[in-house]
Amino acid sequence: MTRIALAALLLWGLLALPAQARASDLPLFADADTLAVTLRAEWSEFLRGRERGPRYPAVLETVDEDGQSVSIPVTIERRGVTRLQVCDFPPIRIRFNRAAREAAEGTVFEGQRNLKMVTHCNPRRRWEQYYVMEMLAYQIYNLLTDRSFKVRALTVTYQDDRRGRSDSDRFAFLIEHMNHVAERNDMSRVREALIGSRTFEPDELSRFMLFQYLIGNTDFSVVTASAEERCCHNVRTMGKAASRALYAVPYDFDSAGLVNASYAAPHESLPIRSVTRRLYRGFCSHNDGLETARQEFLQLEERILELIRDEPRLDASNRRRALRYVGDFYTTLKDPDRFERNITANCRR
Numbered sequence: 001m002t003r004i005a006l007a008a009l010l011l012w013g014l015l016a017l018p019a020q021a022r023a024s025d026l027p028l029f030a031d032a033d034t035l036a037v038t039l040r041a042e043w044s045e046f047l048r049g050r051e052r053g054p055r056y057p058a059v060l061e062t063v064d065e066d067g068q069s070v071s072i073p074v075t076i077e078r079r080g081v082t083r084l085q086v087c088d089f090p091p092i093r094i095r096f097n098r099a100a101r102e103a104a105e106g107t108v109f110e111g112q113r114n115l116k117m118v119t120h121c122n123p124r125r126r127w128e129q130y131y132v133m134e135m136l137a138y139q140i141y142n143l144l145t146d147r148s149f150k151v152r153a154l155t156v157t158y159q160d161d162r163r164g165r166s167d168s169d170r171f172a173f174l175i176e177h178m179n180h181v182a183e184r185n186d187m188s189r190v191r192e193a194l195i196g197s198r199t200f201e202p203d204e205l206s207r208f209m210l211f212q213y214l215i216g217n218t219d220f221s222v223v224t225a226s227a228e229e230r231c232c233h234n235v236r237t238m239g240k241a242a243s244r245a246l247y248a249v250p251y252d253f254d255s256a257g258l259v260n261a262s263y264a265a266p267h268e269s270l271p272i273r274s275v276t277r278r279l280y281r282g283f284c285s286h287n288d289g290l291e292t293a294r295q296e297f298l299q300l301e302e303r304i305l306e307l308i309r310d311e312p313r314l315d316a317s318n319r320r321r322a323l324r325y326v327g328d329f330y331t332t333l334k335d336p337d338r339f340e341r342n343i344t345a346n347c348r349r
Helices: 003-016 082-086 098-104 125-144 178-184 202-215 284-299 301-309 316-334 336-342
Strands: 035-040 056-063 069-078 092-095 114-118 151-160 165-175 188-190 235-239 246-250
Touching (some): 069 098, 125 165, 125 202, 125 301, 178 188, 178 235, 202 284, 202 316, 284 301, 284 316
Parallel strands (some): 035 151
Antiparallel strands (some): 035 056, 056 069, 069 092, 114 165, 151 165, 235 246
């Protein structure tokens, strides 16, 4: 990508951002406390389909700082790829039209236009544990860099007034919109379809790749996309007009070994047969940045382990497994021979 083309894309991204409060000032992701909400919709109709979309009317309810109930008229739609097929309750996208944005003023949802919501997927307890673990993956990356998606845990009541049914106290979490991630970092989104590995800021991409190795994720690409994406697979990109360097922002970690979802499997082209088996997917051209990234991860070891220890929604078995899994990563980081063999020498050329 030429400097002129990149600058044009970034300028377009800046012009496309809606006029609103700065992302850093928005309240939804400024607080780590679990947020209680109710979503009212005709859920039986919503859950009947298996395709993405269409949009359904819904009401998002919460309580403001003064203890007053707030009702926001939104629309909801099914989203996802694999989860749309395997989940009884699929992931959701919540959209705020003009009326919804006006109703949300002065509430925790002020300034939001489009939110992804990761749901419990299936009623059984082990499914909820998958998505608690996926939320932790986002939070681990938040420790490493501000160039990451923030998340907010929810306790949700799904209310179907038409049928008089309610499903209460379900875990879910919201994911920050990419426009807000870019704005927080004084950047804007880049939607270019063809991006080479050398286009990315090298130290940042080393950090990105080592994080993916930590959580045991191979379901991503910074240079190719699926038929439904422009670029890249489970990655969003952003940058500054004054620089050629792009930044990769990862998302969608349910196929990671840390999560270990029953439906997840590595791509058939990879030399591993289980998602819990780690495989480094970084590029040899960025190996110079690996030592800096390694030291960053070593400094954050205790904070990352604390995230897992302190997550109240994890059951004892999954907590132990997650701590062992992350502990194995740090065993590799602390052993120069293993680090060379499993990571540095295992890069993609």
